[in-house]
Amino acid sequence: NAGVTQTPKFQVLKTGQSMTLQCAQDMNHEYMSWYRQDPGMGLRLIHYSVGAGITDQGEVPNGYNVSRSTTEDFPLRLLSAAPSQTSVYFCATQRGSYNEQFFGPGTRLTVL
Amino acid sequence: AQTVTQSQPEMSVQEAETVTLSCTYDTSENNYYLFWYKQPPSRQMILVIRQEAYKQQNATENRFSVNFQKAAKSFSLKISDSQLGDTAMYFCAFMKPQGTGNTPLVFGKGTRLSVIA
Numbered sequence: 001n002a003g004v005t006q007t008p009k010f011q012v013l014k015t016g017q018s019m020t021l022q023c024a025q026d027m028n029h030e031y032m033s034w035y036r037q038d039p040g041m042g043l044r045l046i047h048y049s050v051g052a053g054i055t056d057q058g059e060v061p062n063g064y065n066v067s068r069s070t071t072e073d074f075p076l077r078l079l080s081a082a083p084s085q086t087s088v089y090f091c092a093t094q095r096g097s098y099n100e101q102f103f104g105p106g107t108r109l110t111v112l
Numbered sequence: 113a114q115t116v117t118q119s120q121p122e123m124s125v126q127e128a129e130t131v132t133l134s135c136t137y138d139t140s141e142n143n144y145y146l147f148w149y150k151q152p153p154s155r156q157m158i159l160v161i162r163q164e165a166y167k168q169q170n171a172t173e174n175r176f177s178v179n180f181q182k183a184a185k186s187f188s189l190k191i192s193d194s195q196l197g198d199t200a201m202y203f204c205a206f207m208k209p210q211g212t213g214n215t216p217l218v219f220g221k222g223t224r225l226s227v228i229a
Contacts, residue, residue, distance in 0.1 A: 033216040033217075041221060042116075042203060042220055042222050043157075043217070043219040044219070045218075048216050099145045101207075101216065101217055103156065103157035105155065105156055106156075
């Protein structure tokens with residue numbers, strides 16, 4: 001089992017460019033989440049999904065879009081990147097009855 | 113909304129000594145879960161320990177234990193016999209249980225722990 005995978009590991013964008021951060025899991029977990037980690041801020045929730053076809057906003061959703069068409073995948077889209085979106089992004093999954101989240105390795109994104 | 117506060121941005125401890133990391137939280141919920149996650153320089157988030165609020169007994173995992181004080185809304189992490197590999201950022205996190213309008217984890221801002229040889 002690969003667990004939670006994220007691609008790419010590193011990315012540099014120019015302001016205004018778009019891109020998609022990929023997250024995939026092979027654990028059949030219902031819940032998936034995206035967090036961003038900034039120095040001194042801990043991890044903050046961007047969007048989350050409680051199952052295929054269902055998504056909701058977290059604490060810092062502006063500038064990001066998500067969709068969940070399958071259980072396995074939960075991509076995060078930046079439509080027009082801004083320097084304020086420079087961060088490390090983590091995807092996490094959770095099996096409902098366990099209340100524990102499993103994290104991917106993260107993507108370090110730099111927006112110039 | 114729930115909040116989690118870690119009041120110690122940085123701490124250091126000598127190898128083999130004991131250190132306690134503090135965490136307080138604010139919630140109106142009666143049932144919830146609390147976690148400590150470790151993030152070493154590799155960046156990977158690793159679950160250290162978890163506590164269910166309905167359990168009075170403090171959780172323990174090998175050298176890691178918690179002091180859970182529900183009334184005081186306090187959830188500290190004690191690391192015994194500190195090892196160099198314990199050097200990492202430590203995050204305290206809160207979660208409401210399933211079926212109660214569940215939202216994922218709410219994190220504190222972290223404590224950077226350095227273990228000194």
